[in-house]
Amino acid sequence: MAPSQTIEVLLRPAVELYTVAVCAAAALLCVAAPWSLALSPLLGLGSAVAFLAFGAIRLREAWTILRYRRNIRRLPRYVMTSREVPVSQQRLFVGRGFRWDQRHTHRLMQTYRPEFRRYVEPTAIYRVARRLEERLEFAPFPASSIRKALGWDSPLNPTRPLPPVGGMPRLHGIEPDEVDVTLPLGERVGHSLVLGTTRVGKTRLAELFITQDIRRRNPAGEFEVVIVFDPKGDADLLRRMYVEAERAGRSGEFYVFHLGWPDFSARYNAVGRFGRISEVATRIAGQLSGEGNSAAFREFAWRFVNIIARALVELGQRPDYLLIQRHVINIDALFMEYAQHYFATHEPKAWEMIVQIEGRLNDKNIPRNMIGREKRVVALEQYLSQVRTYDPVLDGLRSAVRYDRTYFDKIVASLLPLLEKLTTGKIAQLLAPDYADLNDPRPIFDWMQIIRKRAVVYVGLDALSDAEVASAVGNSMFADLVSVAGHIYKFGIDDGLPDTMPGVKVPINVHADEFNELMGDEFIPMVNKGGGAGMQVTAYTQTLSDIEARIGNRAKAGQVVGNFNNLFMLRVRETATAELLTRQLPRVEVYAASMMSGATDSSDPTGRTAFTSNTQDRVSSSSVPMIEPAHVVALPKGQCFALIEGGNLWKIRMPLPAPDPDEIMPKGLQDLAAAMRRNYVEADDWWQNADASEPREPTLPMGLDDEAQS
Template identity: 25%
Template sequence: MKKIDPSFSEHLFRPIYELNTASAWLAGGLTTPFLSTMYSGGGSLPTAMAIGAGMLATGTYHGVKSLPLLKRQLKLSTNKKTFMSVKELRKRNNLEKIMTSGKANKNLRTTFIGSGYSWGSEHANRAYQVMDMDSNMSQVELPFFLKPVVKAMMKETEALGGKPWIHGMGDEKKISVNESNWFGHTCITGNVGTGKTVLLKMISVNALHMGDVLVILDPKNDADWKEAVQKEMEYLGMGDRFYHLHPAKPSSSVRIPLLKNYTRITEIADRIAPLMGSSGTGKAFQDFAYEIIYFTAQGLHYLGEPIRLTTIQKVISSNRRGLAMRVLDKYFKGAVGENYAEQLADEFADINADRLAAMAGYYNQYLAKDNECKAVEGMIQFALHNEEHYVRMVTSLRPVLTSLTADPLDDLFSPIDDIHDVNDTREIVDLADVMERGGCIYISLDSMTDSSTAGFLSRLLLAELAAIAGSRYNSEDKNPRRVTIANDEVHASIENNDAMMNMLAQGRAASMQMFLATQTISDIEAKTDEATARRFLGLCNNFISMRTTDPSTQEYVAAQFAKASVSQQQVRTGTFTDTNSSVLDFSSGYQETLMKTREDAFPPTLLGDLPILQYVARLADGKRLKMRLPIILNDDEDGEVAPWAA
């Protein structure tokens, strides 16, 4: 009967009658020749052998028919970890063919994502059947010879947790998807310890196989993740382009100037001011912070000095008048002459005893009309602002700047390239330069010890990457090197971060793709608001979820799988007697109804029952997948390098 038949009903978890039939035929096939010899002598042996062969063939046929049901029912109660060597992963990703071909074949550019199957209505129907069983699944009686197998696997099954039967609804195979899917950006959710980092590790290695630049923001400094990426870089012959920054290990970290890449000065203020937050009355403080950061950056730019977090912090905290004096000094030397101080000494004295106020007054009275300078005007407004009001307005900004410039972050993210310091061999890495040359930047944010500063840094780093994306977008290079950005615990990076939203909306044009992991959708809503969280999810065309117990996340995942027609069977029985007509008047009835209803194709409650290292996915190309994730093992010999890179 075809599945499109309205009366079709699949019963995968019934007793395996085919196995009983196969056992009977096989037993008959084996015993027939012996019984024939025993009771009839050897004369009928050829005939008995032929009959036995036929019986064995029939038994084998029924045995083969029972195998799918045996496997399916075994998967109801067992689960195990799967492993894959990095060498096999390279083959799956066609690494050698991609690296050695003169021109990359788009059909080869696929990345492995695990073993699984496309979840459809048939799997939904099977799932609802199992959900209707009792907790012990007593309706399914495994053959006696499988019970020892289940018992032997029970310890590993329990360690992986969840309901093992969910993945058993389909027949898994190894799945790879075209890399073009990832340009749509990817959101990954899942409870702690369910396998998000294992997935991110595999995605990172896949990105290296595709030749991407890799930027990793790791809040926990996961040793396995870092080691896997570093070893793969060494195998690819790019070990010298693996850059690691870890605030807890400043002596061995590379250094990254965070405010080096920008197109307009306003970008500097746009990155730093939102770190204060902007809810309620805080909006006025953020606007004030934006303005003074802009004035500071503008002044430094006018002087031709590098714009660093440390410099901005010093100016705003205690040296705004000093910066203003240097800006005005440069301006007056250009507008009046090198000896302006002597020439205008009397005029300055008449205007104000305060030298800075005097120079500001002279500029406004005599020079501004014909020789206007925005940097000078900004410095005047900044430096001469009422002190009492200024101190009150920067109360919220100072702690942010202090945390970003405290030791050792001042040296790591606001480095000074001192060629005379021969003892400091740490490299200063320009993110824009790495984007063009290739390589991997692995940044351990150390959020376990200081979550607030880690959040500030992740937002500034993403803003720096957004600035590079904007520069790429505006350049004439229409095919820049592809960049993969992997950010774990992304909810710490998204608060007041327009740069991230812009990257999600327009990153594809700059050949940038993002993999953003968090625990739940509620985490994102808590850091932003419901509308921003929905926008964030809408901009991520790929959605992957491990086990999650958050209702909002469960509902969102279920919505990605839409609805499916689920078969429901209704049975009605009844008896009836009528003593008014006759004592013997008795009737009974039985009614069986098969109907279909539209239900969630992937029931939300199953998200809370997924075992560790399993996930469901909705991809940009429309696929809905149920997947199991292998653990990637590096089996390279020490120092092994790819043949084409040696």
């Protein structure tokens, strides 16, 4: 095969093998009977070496053809245990593949030509074997043993079935020479977007990235922060994270927050930490609808929650969902408590006058708008109207209690259902933790603490059970992360701590699976400005329409997508999503050979020439897209196109996971993972045929259960 040919054709018979056979026979003849070729034994030996050298060259060329034809039908198996995943301080390992260029487009176009069909489609014996498997599915012995033999997954089986990954193997088989594909860690600050339909390998790719993030150390020996949002709750992902944290010696900094399993979950106050007090109202009111007439109600809810949060902070109390709900329902109690706190320090004698005013109140002299409220509240309001006391918190509470009670209940009607969802049952213990309860072994964390400890956090939001609560908590966490990122950007992660080095940034790896279910307006500044604080977001979702449907605005959806510099495109079912990749690629020239022949009769009846003929081989070129959306739709499971490092297109396949023999979890997390598997029913993993079933997780001795929960 001469590589300098104008048109490269690899789908053809390996004719080089004929030359190899001749060279082998000639070499044997030169050694065994040099006299038959009029050679001396020494010259015969030299000739044999020359023949073997030339045969080796032709054999290498023949092997290229044979390997190419094999890969077009079936790719070699690519399996890797988690221990074998390479972890680098400079690059992120993605898988094996090749950089796509014009040659690969040309080769792919050739596979669609009818003359090459026999090299691309399954062989006749393969098709017969699959039909026999179908017919013998319920056959009795010994016919059932024939079916097992036909489906034997071994290289020794000539009718070995293809792996259950679907798609077209030719998309990756057109380049036999694979290399390890990596992404420079410096590019991750530009954020990464992973698109792929259900059950095509997004979670496997996430496991690959998360494994490296958990085990990676910087040159100073420090780990990176890893935060994983998993709306649906994937037990295998939780298991993988714990195993890698244990293997890296980070199990003491491993936190599990799961709304569906509050007994095993760590606790988190979504509104307990803030840079500005107004952030509390933003995180809560941001979950309310802002479209149409709802915008006015959301603005009022924001103002009302902000008044309550300011009062709680002035009273020395940490805001949480339970306290805010309690005071939304009964603002009078907070008004009286704060007034007592304020007058105790500013006007100690004010209560004597307030008690006198309260004693003179009756049903006739209470203002209409204050009917239904306690007399002490009415007396406070009347006293404040008589004296010139300025306190912004007290004035805000006073303006709230002056609303008519019926009118007030109407305008906060949209806020109460949200607070009810977040404070019902055991979820209230997670989102409004009791910091004074020393008997509760479940840890309480906040994002600044997580970042300073370089911890690993798994956030399961149980979206399959209650999507609205999952979305509200997820949005609050995102908003809290944005606030923390802003603080880190300005002051660093060790602000206020002694003996710290200013300006040190820690990579914060945020993995958001099904992020369209969690995102809101809070997500846009995270991907837009969070990189300055070291935040590296990797988002996983199915289609672009999911993002647009969640935000409700095409321009904002484009704004979100435009902030992701790295794109990993697995198989998708929406053409518009596939075009996000294909429209960014150039067009390339592909070549095709055509043979033309013709004959022309002679017009001279007396001439000696009856006709003339000619035969021509022509090479034509045409401009085609580098890849089409149809190629993205036809990707096998576990494979993707990646647009990384400034628009370079790579074709990648991820390694199939092989079970590790020492994957042990504490009993508490074993029970949690087992319960998640029982309750979250999903399709079979596409990589199950990669190896034998996973080993049974051993039960640990007593005492480690408490360790898992602490």
